[in-house]
Amino acid sequence: MEIRKELHRRLRRYAGRLKSILPTLIITFIILVPLLVVTFEFTRPPTEIWHHFTSVLLPGYFQNTLLLLAGVGAGTFIIGTGTAWLVSMYRFPGRQFLAWALVMPIAIPAYINGYTWAGMLDYTSPLYTFLRERYALDTGAYLFFDLLSPTGVIIIFTLSLYPYVYLICRAFFMSQSAAMLETASSLGHSPVRSFFRIALPMARPAIVAGVTLVMMEVLNDYGLVQYFGVDTFTTGIFSAWFSFGDRSTALRLAGWLLVMVLALIILERLQRGKARFDVTGATYRPVRRRQPEKSRALMMSLLCSVPVFLGFILPFLTLLNWTVQTFDGVVDFSFVRLTANSFLLAAGASFTGMAVALLILFSLRYSGSKILYFLSRAATMGYALPGAVVAIGILIPLLAVDSLVGNLLQQMHQGSLRLMISSSVFALIYAYLVRFMAVGYNNLEAGYDRISSSIDESAASLGSSRKRTLRELHLPLLKGALLGGGLLIFVDVLKELPLTLILRPFNFDTLATRAYEYASDERVAQSAPAALIVILTGMIPAFFMNMILTKTNARL
Amino acid sequence: MSLLRLHKLSKKFPGSRVPAVDQVSLSLERGEILALLGESGSGKTTLLRMIAGFETPTSGEVFIDGRLVAGNGVFMEAERRGIGVVFQDYALFPHLRVRENMEFGLKHLPAKERKERTEWMMELTGTSGMQERYPHELSGGQKQRIALARAMAPGPDLILFDEPFSSIDSMRKNQMRKEIKAIINKSGTTALFITHDTKDAMAMADRICMLKKGKNIQTGTPYQLYNTPVNSYVASSFGKTNLISAEVTGGGLKTAFGVLPLKETKWRAGEKVTLSVRPESFILESNRNGCLCGEITDRSFMGEFNELVCEVPTGNGGKEELVVRIAPGKSCSENQCFIRISESMIHVMRGNEEEPDSARG
Numbered sequence: 001m002e003i004r005k006e007l008h009r010r011l012r013r014y015a016g017r018l019k020s021i022l023p024t025l026i027i028t029f030i031i032l033v034p035l036l037v038v039t040f041e042f043t044r045p046p047t048e049i050w051h052h053f054t055s056v057l058l059p060g061y062f063q064n065t066l067l068l069l070a071g072v073g074a075g076t077f078i079i080g081t082g083t084a085w086l087v088s089m090y091r092f093p094g095r096q097f098l099a100w101a102l103v104m105p106i107a108i109p110a111y112i113n114g115y116t117w118a119g120m121l122d123y124t125s126p127l128y129t130f131l132r133e134r135y136a137l138d139t140g141a142y143l144f145f146d147l148l149s150p151t152g153v154i155i156i157f158t159l160s161l162y163p164y165v166y167l168i169c170r171a172f173f174m175s176q177s178a179a180m181l182e183t184a185s186s187l188g189h190s191p192v193r194s195f196f197r198i199a200l201p202m203a204r205p206a207i208v209a210g211v212t213l214v215m216m217e218v219l220n221d222y223g224l225v226q227y228f229g230v231d232t233f234t235t236g237i238f239s240a241w242f243s244f245g246d247r248s249t250a251l252r253l254a255g256w257l258l259v260m261v262l263a264l265i266i267l268e269r270l271q272r273g274k275a276r277f278d279v280t281g282a283t284y285r286p287v288r289r290r291q292p293e294k295s296r297a298l299m300m301s302l303l304c305s306v307p308v309f310l311g312f313i314l315p316f317l318t319l320l321n322w323t324v325q326t327f328d329g330v331v332d333f334s335f336v337r338l339t340a341n342s343f344l345l346a347a348g349a350s351f352t353g354m355a356v357a358l359l360i361l362f363s364l365r366y367s368g369s370k371i372l373y374f375l376s377r378a379a380t381m382g383y384a385l386p387g388a389v390v391a392i393g394i395l396i397p398l399l400a401v402d403s404l405v406g407n408l409l410q411q412m413h414q415g416s417l418r419l420m421i422s423s424s425v426f427a428l429i430y431a432y433l434v435r436f437m438a439v440g441y442n443n444l445e446a447g448y449d450r451i452s453s454s455i456d457e458s459a460a461s462l463g464s465s466r467k468r469t470l471r472e473l474h475l476p477l478l479k480g481a482l483l484g485g486g487l488l489i490f491v492d493v494l495k496e497l498p499l500t501l502i503l504r505p506f507n508f509d510t511l512a513t514r515a516y517e518y519a520s521d522e523r524v525a526q527s528a529p530a531a532l533i534v535i536l537t538g539m540i541p542a543f544f545m546n547m548i549l550t551k552t553n554a555r556l
Numbered sequence: 557m558s559l560l561r562l563h564k565l566s567k568k569f570p571g572s573r574v575p576a577v578d579q580v581s582l583s584l585e586r587g588e589i590l591a592l593l594g595e596s597g598s599g600k601t602t603l604l605r606m607i608a609g610f611e612t613p614t615s616g617e618v619f620i621d622g623r624l625v626a627g628n629g630v631f632m633e634a635e636r637r638g639i640g641v642v643f644q645d646y647a648l649f650p651h652l653r654v655r656e657n658m659e660f661g662l663k664h665l666p667a668k669e670r671k672e673r674t675e676w677m678m679e680l681t682g683t684s685g686m687q688e689r690y691p692h693e694l695s696g697g698q699k700q701r702i703a704l705a706r707a708m709a710p711g712p713d714l715i716l717f718d719e720p721f722s723s724i725d726s727m728r729k730n731q732m733r734k735e736i737k738a739i740i741n742k743s744g745t746t747a748l749f750i751t752h753d754t755k756d757a758m759a760m761a762d763r764i765c766m767l768k769k770g771k772n773i774q775t776g777t778p779y780q781l782y783n784t785p786v787n788s789y790v791a792s793s794f795g796k797t798n799l800i801s802a803e804v805t806g807g808g809l810k811t812a813f814g815v816l817p818l819k820e821t822k823w824r825a826g827e828k829v830t831l832s833v834r835p836e837s838f839i840l841e842s843n844r845n846g847c848l849c850g851e852i853t854d855r856s857f858m859g860e861f862n863e864l865v866c867e868v869p870t871g872n873g874g875k876e877e878l879v880v881r882i883a884p885g886k887s888c889s890e891n892q893c894f895i896r897i898s899e900s901m902i903h904v905m906r907g908n909e910e911e912p913d914s915a916r917g
Contacts (some may be wrong), residue, residue, distance in 0.1 A: 009629040454647035457610050458703075460634035461641040462661030462710060472660075476651045 015102050024363040027356055031382060033435050034393025038258055041251035051244040053253070057236060061253075065232045066148055066259065068157065069215050075158030076214045080165025081207055083304050085195055088173035089454040091289045097306040099170070100546050105311030106163040107538035109495040111223025112515060112531040114156045116315040118227065119322070119524035121147050148228045156224060156521075159311035161163035161214045168210035171549060172203045173287075179286060191290060195267060205272045212268040219261060220386040222498035223516055233257040234498055237388045241502065247396055254389040261384050316535065322528035330526050335514075342494055342510040345425065349432035350440065350489035354482050356433060357441040361448050362470060365456070378439035387499030390435045395502060400423035420505070427503045435499060436492045440485030447481025448474075484544070491538050557622050558583035559713055559746050560607065565616035565627070566770075567602050576602040578770035579616065582665040584748060585716075589740060591761035592750040593793075599770035600750040604716050607748070608641050609634030621713065640707030640715040640745075644722060647690035647697045654702055655687040660856045677705040681739055696723060697732060704736065708743060715740070717749030721756050754794055758782075768791055787905050791832040798878050800831040801907075809904070812870035813848055817899055828907035835863065835881040835899035840888060847894040850878065857884070866893060 009402065019235055086092070087099040105113075146152065180202070183196040201208075222234040240249040292300065360376050382390065399422045421427060459469045475482075497512045504513060511530040518527035561583045568575040577599040582589050592600040605611040607618060609625070609632060617627030620639070625632040640722070648754045649657055656675040665673065680686045681701040691699060700720070707715055720736065737760050740747045741899050751757055757839055758778040765775040772785045787789035802809040804823045809816045809831065816831070823829060833878050841847045850866025857863075861881045880895055881887075 006629075013629075124564075452645060452647060454643040454645055455649065457608070457634065458641055458643055458647040458707075459649075459660070460610070461608060461637075461639060462706070463635045463638070464660065465635060468663075471653075495607055 004050040021363055021367050021369055023359050024372060028379040031379040034390050034434055037393040037396055038251055038389060042255055047246055047248045049244050049251045050252055050541060053249055058233055061233050061236050064230050068153060068218050071154035071217055072157040072218050073211050076162040076165045077211055077309050081169045084166050084169035084173055086300050086304055090291060090300055091291050092300040094301050096531055101308045102164050102166050103542050103546055105160055107535050107542045108160055108463055109313060110157055110221055111497060113160045113315055114224040114227055115519040115524050115527055116318050118147060119372040127136045150230050150455050153225055153228045153230050157218055161217055162307060165210035166214045168206050195539055208268055208271050212264055215264055216384055228518055234388045250392050254392045257389055258385050314490050319528045319532050322525040323532050326526050330529050338514055339507045346490045346493040349493045350486040351439045352429055352433050353440045354486045354490045356437055359443045361444055364452060380441050382434045383438035387435060390431050391499040391502035394427060394431050395422055398427055423505050431499050431503055432493050436489045439488045439492060442536040443485035444481050447478045451477055494534050495539055559586045560584040561619040562856055563617045566614050567606060568614045572597045575770050580772045581693055584682050586746055589760060589762050591757035591764045592767060593757045593764050593766035595752055599769040600767050604750050605917055606716060608716055609637045611639045624749060638712050640712035642664045642703045642707050642717045644719045648705040650691050650702060658706050673709055676888055677709045681705040688738060715745050719751060720749055784903055788830050796835050797877055798833045800828050802831050804829060830905045830907060832903040832905060833897055835879045837898045838880045838895045839898055840882050840886050841896055844894050845894050850893050850895055852891050852893060
C-alpha cells in the first residue's frame with residue numbers, strides 16, 4: 001500500500017515535470033527534423049543517379065570545395081587579422097574611419113558582390129569600353145584574368161567574408177592586455193615580431209573560430225558559385241533536385257555537405273582545446289597605439305583602404321549607379337510587392353525565431369533538465385547547416401505530408417485537391433526557423449544571463465507566478481536582446497538565397513531570388529535595386545556591431 | 557506552535573558526494589530573530605533556499621505555521637509560501653521605480669490600500685520620498701532598505717535575509733544592524749538571516765544556529781554559544797579562546813598545567829575532554845604561589861584590555877602558549893607574569909574529535 005502510494009506520487013511528480021518541458025521538447029524536436037532526415041538517408045540504398053554523381057561529379061565537387069575553403073580561409077585570415085592588427089596597434093590617417101568601414105563589406109552578400117563584380121568586369125562594361133577606346137586594346141580578351149573561375153570565386157568570397165575574421169580579431173586585440181605586449185617590447189621584440197610571436201598565437205582560438213565561420217558561409221553559398229560556374233556540393237544538390245528530380249541523391253549530397261560542416265566544427269573544437277577567448281584580467285589597460293613614421297603610416301592607410309574600397313565602396317557605388325539607370329524599368333508595382341513579401345517574410349521569421357528562442361530559454365531557466373539542455377544545444381546547431389541542407393531536409397518530409405493528406409482528401413472528395421505545404425510560406429518560415437533561430441537565441445541567452453536569478457526568486461517570494469515574472473520582468477528587461485536578435489534574423493532571412501530558392505512557393509519572389517533571377521538572365525544591372533535594399537538593411541546590424549565594439553573599447 | 561519547523565532536513569545535490577545540508581532540525585518561534593551562522597560551504601544558503609522554496613529538499617520536512625510545505629512528496633512553490641526574502645544583491649527590479657517595486661507583491665490589493673501599505677513601509681524603513689526613483693539612483697544602504705520594505709510589504713509571517721551585511725562597509729554595519737533589528741521588532745515579524753560573521757549574529761539574533769558541513773552543530777542564545785560551546789569549533793568561532801586538552805580523573809581534570817577542579821558530574825573518569833578557557837578568564841597574581849608562571853612573548857594594547865601571549869611550562873618539560881587578557885590598569889613585570897585560571901570560567905567540552913555525533917544544542 002505504502003509502495004503504491006509512493007509510486008503514484010513519483011509518477012505524478014514526473015508527469016508534472018514533463019508537462020512543463022513538453023512544449024519545448026516538441027519544438028526542439030521539430031527543429032531537429034531536417035538533420036534527422038538527412039542523416040537517415042545514409043541508411044538507405046543509393047539510386048542509379050547517385051552512382052552517376054559519385055563516378056562523374058563528386059570528385060570535382062570535393063576538389064572545388066576544398067580549393068575554395070583553403071583559398072578563402074587563407075585570404076580572409078590574412079586580410080582580417082592584418083587589418084585588425086593595424087587599426088588596433090598603430091595611428092595612421094583615417095584610422096578611425098577605416099576601423100569602422102572595414103566591417104561594412106559584411107552588409108553585401110557574397111553572391112551580390114559576385115554579380116556586381118562580374119558586371120563591372122564584363123566585356124561591355126564601362127571599364128572595358130574605356131580601355132578599348134582609349135588604348136585600342138585587343139577586343140575580346142579579358143584584361144586581367146577570367147573572373148568566372150575558382151580564383152574569382154575565392155577573391156569575391158574573401159572580399160565579402162573577411163569582416164568575420166576582422167571583427168573577431170579586432171575585439172580580441174582590443175581586449176588584450178597592454179602589459180603582455182609591453183613585456184615583449186621590454187624584452188627587445190619589435191612590434192612585427194610581437195605580432196607573430198605573441199598576438200597571433202594568443203588570438204589563435206579566436207581567429208580559427210572566425211575562419212571557421214567564414215568556411216561555413218562558403219559551404220552555404222549557392223548564388224556565387226553557381227554564377228561563376230564552379231560546381232560544389234550546393235550546386236550538386238540543386239542539379240540533383242531540379243535537373244534529375246532525384247530526392248535520394250539530393251539528400252545524400254546534403255549529407256556529405258553536412259559531414260564537411262561537422263568536420264569543420266570538430267576541427268575548430270579540437271584546436272581550441274582548453275584555450276579561452278578572453279584574457280581580460282582585473283588589471284586591464286588598453287594598448288597604447290604606436291605612431292609610425294609618415295610614409296609607413298600612409299602605407300597602412302592604403303592597405304586598410306583596399307578591402308573597404310573593393311569589398312564595399314566600389315560595388316555599392318556601382319549598384320547605386322545601376323539602380324539609377326534601371327529604376328524605371330525595374331521598380332514597378334510588382335517590385336514593391338516583392339519587397340513587401342521579403343520584409344513580411346523576414347519579419348515573420350524573426351518573430352517566430354525569437355518566440356521559440358524565448359520559449360526554450362524560459363523553460364531552461366526553470367528546469368534543471370539535462371535532456372532539455374542538450375536538445376537546446378542541438379537546436380541551435382541549425383546555423384551551421386547550409387541552407388540547401390535545411391531546405392532538402394524539410395522539403396522531403398513535407399512532400400510526404402502533402403501526398404498523404406492529398407490522398408486522404410482525394411478519397412473523401414473524389415476530386416483532385418492537392419495540398420502544397422512543401423512549397424509554401426509556412427515551409428519557408430519553418431526552414432528559416434531551423435537555420436536562423438540560433439542567431440537570435442544566442443543574443444537572447446546573453447540577455448538572460450544578465451538577469452540575476454535572485455530577480456526571479458524575489459518575484460516568486462512576492463507571490464508572482466512564472467507567467468507574471470515573464471510578462472512583467474523578463475520581457476521588459478529583454479526588450480533590447482529581443483529586438484537585437486530579431487534584427488539579426490531579419491537581415492539573415494533577407495539575404496538568404498539557396499534555401500529560399502528551393503522552398504519558395506511558385507511565382508513567389510523575394511529580393512534575393514529576384515536579384516538571382518536577373519543575374520542568371522544576364523541582366524545584372526537590373527538586379528541592382530533589389531540588391532541595394534538587401535545591402536541597406538544589412539548595414540543596420542553592421543552599424544550596431546561597430547557601436548558595440550567602440551562601446552566596449554570606451555568602457556575598457 | 558513554532559512558526560517554522562525543520563525536521564531532519566537534508567539536501568544532496570546531484571553529482572556531489574556529501575550532502576550540502578545534513579539532517580538539520582530547527583524551530584523558530586514567532587517574533588524571534590534567528591541567525592544561521594557558518595563559513596562558506598556550511599550549507600547555510602542551501603538551507604535558506606529550501607525554506608524559501610527555491611530548492612527542493614532531498615529528505616526531511618519543512619513546516620510553516622504547522623503546515624507541511626516541503627517534504628514527504630509535498631512541495632509548495634515559493635510564490636505560495638508567503639515568505640519574504642531580502643537578497644544579498646537586493647534584486648530590485650531595475651526597470652521599475654521604487655514605488656512599482658514595492659507594489660509588485662501587492663497586486664491582490666485595491667489601489668488605495670496598495671498605496672497606503674507602500675507608504676507605511678517606506679516610513680517604517682525611513683525611505684519616504686524615494687518613490688519615484690529607479691534602483692540605480694539609490695545608494696547601497698537605501699537599496700537594502702527598499703528591498704526590506706518590498707519584502708515586508710505583503711505582510712509575510714517570516715522574512716529571510718541572505719547575508720544582509722556582506723556588501724555594507726564595516727563603518728556603517730553597526731548602524732545598519734541596529735536599524736534592521738529595530739524595523740523587524742517594530743513590525744513584529746519573525747526573521748531568519750544567514751551570515752558568516754559572528755559579530756553580525758551576536759548583535760542581531762535572539763538565537764544562533766551554527767552550521768558546519770551541512771550539520772547543525774549547536775543552536776542557542778549568543779550567550780550560550782559563547783560561554784558553553786559544544787566543541788572547540790564553536791568555541792573558537794566566537795572570539796579567542798585557549799583550548800587545553802585534559803583527562804577526567806577522580807580528583808578533577810588532569811592537564812599539562814596540573815590538575816584543575818571539575819564541578820560537572822556528567823563526565824566519567826578516564827574520558828578525554830577539551831577545555832575552553834577564554835583569555836579574560838585569567839586572574840593576575842603578584843606572586844608565584846599556586847600560579848602558572850608565564851614568559852611573555854608578545855603583548856598588545858587593545859584599548860579596553862592588554863593582551864599577552866605567555867609561554868607556560870608544562871608538566872612534561874615542554875611549553876605551551878596561552879593568550880591572556882588583563883585590565884589595562886593592572887601591570888606585571890616586563891617579561892614574566894603569574895596567572896591563575898578562574899575556576900568558574902573553565903568550560904569542559906567533549907574531546908578533541910572534529911564533529912561529535914551527539915552535538916546538538
